[in-house]
Amino acid sequence: MPKLPAPPVPAPLKAPPARPGEGNGKVAPVDHGRNAGVAVVDWVDERTSLSGGARWLMFRKVPKGTNWFYTLGSATMFAFLSQAVTGVFLAMYYRPDPSGGAYESIRHVTNEVFLGQFVRGMHKWGSSVMVILVFLHMGRTFFFGAYKYPRELNWVIGVVLLILTMLMSFTGYLLPFDQRAYWATIVGTNINGTGPLLGPYLSDFLRAGPEFGATTLSRFYAIHMLLVPGAIAALIGAHLYLVTKLGTTAPPWLKAEKDPELRKAEA
């Protein structure tokens, strides 16, 4: 099999090469143990050829001058992952039952479940953090002109992600089913209904009917925890594929220095 090139690990982290005389004899069980990780990866890679993709993703170069503003996209992704994990725990207790069960289940999580209020708080404030980060990331790509050729499509995917993120917070707001949640959602769906053409249909779809009814809550719940997160996860995948394929932009004020070779040739 062809040998993979060594990853660019900083020198202090590299394992020292084996000394002569060491490990040349019989393969001891310790060596098997030591190589177990490599062996497993090899086994999987022989059957999937995933290592090429992993290398393509991890060992690509990022341009010179890449600064902290470039971490905002991945920070948004981490906020999303945090929402996904805390959301799973909340879903273990939540009941989308408008006749009291929903409110009761949230009250139970908040007041009785071990660390319940903490996890609910993380989910609640995490949504604000994610919204802020999406906007900051969008601001970064806007002011850096990162939406220009050849990254137009990634910008369009980004705008869809922005809308989906806002939709998450809109549908999630109803779920605790307290006064605040209920009335804000009534107003929200009514605003939606005043829109031209699609407006009334959209709010009928959200409410599951012309009025806020018994199935509205479960519809919001399904949208909030299945439909939209699925779409967001898929689109983040597409977004990152394009980021990897096209590379991240260099900061706009950076000019490429001439290749030293070329300069020599010109002189």
Place this chain on the structure above:
Amino acid sequence: MNQREKEEYLREYGILKSQGKPFFPYAVAKDAAMACVVMACIITMSLVLGAELGSKANPTTTTYVPRPEWYFFFLFEVLRVVKPPSLVPLATIGVPTLGMILLFLLPFYDRSPERRPERRPIATITGIVVIAAMAFLTYSGANAGSPTAIEMATPPAVLKAGGTTLATYEAGKLAVAQTGCLACHKIGENGNDGPGPQLTHIGARLPRQGIARTLVNPTAPMPSFRNLPPQKFNAVVEFLSQLK
């Protein structure tokens, strides 16, 4: 960008990229540090601010003042500022929809090859103005009442009397806003001018008993308000009779 500019960009970018560092571990380390900051923020906010739960949803209350999550405050503020009902859909749906379309199409109408913010003054200034406008609307939305609230100065006499007079006045103002009077009456700058008469100076035209009688036995199409709870009913009458 034309073909030459595209190729120029790709060539330039290729050089900058080849002079860069590998994503792993350099960018990964920065991203991981940032992820730790994000998690620390979320955990701190959860610990300090907690997760409150209000009282249970009750579709029959009419006195609840709805408030959205803070990042929808700017929309909420637009709804509050724009009073004429024919313009409300335009403001709440039209403006955001237009904004979204402009955002979607941005790479397709801004086709210049320039990327430095200071050399793209139109884009940069537009971006800053939009951010400032959203921040302003969010800020004023955060400090505002409900879209169905009545905004007008409290008469000095009521302010001077203070105590229960003031409390009843405020309760009446809230009740009037939430009972739907504004759908047909204009009060100050609030509500619709018609089909009912303006109520801005109703206290000068009708005595207190007259107002109460109209509320119980109105002329069609106004509905009767005799079923309001007595306390609320009195507050409404008190508020209206102060409008002089």
